[in-house]
Structures are given as C-alpha cells and as structure tokens.
Amino acid sequence: MRMTLVTTLVLQAILRGHRFGFEIVDVTGYSTGTVYPALRRLEHAGFVRSEWERERVASRDARPQRRGTTRSPRLARTRSTAPSSRCARSKACVR
Amino acid sequence: MNVTPLTVVRRLLRLISTLVPRWRRRDWTREWEAELEADAREAGANGSALVGRSAGAIADAIYLRSHAMYLDLWWGDFRFAWRNAVRRPGFTWLVTLTLALGLGVSSAVFALVDAVLLRPLPYPDPSRLVFVWQTLPQQNMFEIEATPFDYMAWHGLRSLSSIAMVTYGSFHVDGRQRRAGARARRAHDGVHDADARHRARDRPRICPVRRSG
Numbered sequence: 001m002r003m004t005l006v007t008t009l010v011l012q013a014i015l016r017g018h019r020f021g022f023e024i025v026d027v028t029g030y031s032t033g034t035v036y037p038a039l040r041r042l043e044h045a046g047f048v049r050s051e052w053e054r055e056r057v058a059s060r061d062a063r064p065q066r067r068g069t070t071r072s073p074r075l076a077r078t079r080s081t082a083p084s085s086r087c088a089r090s091k092a093c094v095r
Numbered sequence: 096m097n098v099t100p101l102t103v104v105r106r107l108l109r110l111i112s113t114l115v116p117r118w119r120r121r122d123w124t125r126e127w128e129a130e131l132e133a134d135a136r137e138a139g140a141n142g143s144a145l146v147g148r149s150a151g152a153i154a155d156a157i158y159l160r161s162h163a164m165y166l167d168l169w170w171g172d173f174r175f176a177w178r179n180a181v182r183r184p185g186f187t188w189l190v191t192l193t194l195a196l197g198l199g200v201s202s203a204v205f206a207l208v209d210a211v212l213l214r215p216l217p218y219p220d221p222s223r224l225v226f227v228w229q230t231l232p233q234q235n236m237f238e239i240e241a242t243p244f245d246y247m248a249w250h251g252l253r254s255l256s257s258i259a260m261v262t263y264g265s266f267h268v269d270g271r272q273r274r275a276g277a278r279a280r281r282a283h284d285g286v287h288d289a290d291a292r293h294r295a296r297d298r299p300r301i302c303p304v305r306r307s308g
Contacts, residue, residue: 020130021126021130022130025148025151031151032151032154032155033150033153033155036154036155036158037155037158040155040158040162063132063133064129064133066130067122067125
C-alpha cells in the first residue's frame with residue numbers, strides 16, 4: 001500500500017486514540033471525502049480494523065451507536081517512523 | 096411533514112448508498128447516519144455543514160465500489176481457472192508440462208547465446224582480437240594455418256600490439272593420486288601477456304601444460 005500524507009495523518013490520528021470517522025476528520029483537517037477512502041485503504045491493507053462499539057457505551061453517552069476504528073495487531077509489529085515536517089503542520093501531529 | 100436537515104441528509108445517503116456493494120450497503124448507511132446524527136447532536140452542526148460532510152459519502156461509496164469490483168474480477172478469474180484446471184486434469188498437466196518445457200528450453204538457449212555471443216571474450220578489449228590465417232587466392236587456398244616461420248616473420252609487425260601461437264589438443268595432467276585427461280591449449284607467451292592483463296577471476300585462464308608422452 002502506498003502511504004500518502006493523508007493516510008499517514010489518518011493513521012497517526014487513530015494511534016492517538018481518535019476512533020470515529022468524523023473525529024478523525026476534525027483532527028486531521030481534511031474533508032470526509034478524503035479521510036474515509038484513506039480509512040478504507042488502511043483497513044484493506046490490514047493496518048487498522050473497524051468494529052461497532054458496544055450498544056451499552058453508546059446508550060450511556062446518549063448517542064447513536066458508531067463504528068470505531070482501532071489499530072490492528074499487524075500495525076503493532078510495524079516499526080513506527082518519525083513524523084515529517086509537513087506532518088508537523090497538521091493538527092493531528094500537534095502534541 | 097417536518098423536514099429537518101438530518102432527514103434531507105438521510106435521503107441523500109440512501110441515494111448514494113446505491114453505489115456501495117449490496118453486501119455492505121446496510122452497514123455503510125448505518126455508519127454514516129450514526130456519524131451525521133452524532134455530529135448534529137454533539138457539535139450542533141447546521142444544515143449546510145451536514146450536507147457538506149455527507150458529500151464525502153460519495154467518494155467513500157465510489158472507493159468501496161471500485162475495490163469490490165477489483166476483488167470480484169480477480170477472485171472470479173481465479174475461481175474460473177481453478178475449476179477448469181480441476182475439471183480437466185489431463186489438459187492441466189499438458190499446459191504445465193508445455194510451460195515447463197518452454198521455460199527450460201528458453202533458459203538453455205539463452206545460456207548458450209549468452210556464453211557464445213553476448214558475453215565478451217576473456218581478454219581486455221576483445222573487439223580488437225583477431226585470428227590470423229594465410230590465404231593463397233591464386234591456388235584457391237584459404238585459411239591456411241601459420242607455420243613457426245610465418246609467426247617469426249609476423250612478430251615484427253607494428254600493426255599488432257601482441258601476437259601469439261596457439262594449438263589445441265588433449266593432454267594428460269599428472270596429479271598426486273592419478274593422471275587425468277584434459278582438453279587444453281598450448282600457447283606462446285604472447286597469449287599469457289594478454290591473459291595477465293585480464294583481471295576477471297571467473298573466466299578461464301591459460302595455464303602452462305606439459306605434454307606427456
């Protein structure tokens with residue numbers, strides 16, 4: 001899989017604990033039409049996996065049940081790389 | 096009927112969901128609806144913002160459709176080939192053997208062409224290497240091998256940087272345990288001079304051979 005800036009940022013947002021689609025959209029600053037295909041590519045490549053959150057959690061927070069994305073076990077075996085200078089300008093990279 | 100922005104967006108999603116592969120459509124619609132609803136509740140997104148965000152669903156749906164088409168085509172081709180291979184094992188073996196034979200013959204021919212034609216001779220500047228014959232056109236005689244006297248006469252020529260005499264034959268090589276036959280060539284020192292300039296290790300070298308008997 002070709003790692004672009006978008007996929008890198010999306011992956012980094014997931015690694016930082018942002019699970020849901022629009023949450024990742026907000027934190028990366030890209031549009032939904034850019035982030036969602038990147039999410040699908042990462043999922044097809046096996047770097048992340050998505051699953052529906054538990055209904056109990058959603059009802060506790062009084063919101064609809066959403067599909068969340070988490071890192072896959074395969075990604076844990078992959079060595080992480082330092083963020084690039086372009087990446088550092090994005091909100092997702094700001095610590 | 097009260098038409099809220101969320102209702103409009105839901106209808107829009109239903110329309111876009113026709114692009115998504117059927118087996119994933121329900122899950123996909125539910126995912127997008129939940130995100131938009133949560134966005135409307137928590138972030139208080141207005142109508143235009145919701146419509147703007149839901150526009151991304153088109154790109155997502157197109158991506159899923161293209162990915163599914165790619166997988167369907169690849170998987171369909173593979174299954175078709177496998178079914179045919181199992182159904183007609185004789186034909187499968189014939190194709191496999193034909194491919195194996197073709198690949199083997201191609202490899203052998205290439206190895207031969209590479210060794211004979213493509214790979215340069217094991218001498219420095221091989222394009223300037225010549226084999227010298229004598230010809231007597233009046234007597235209709237061509238490719239007459241040179242005698243030692245000819246060689247001595249040609250040795251003084253300034254147009255050749257080096258000249259040597261070579262003869263080929265079979266020889267016996269004395270080893271510690273046994274004697275072995277070998278094909279080799281006897282060459283004058285001029286050939287050794289040319290060989291000494293050649294630095295490649297994996298090429299054949301000319302060794303001094305003592306003729307037995």
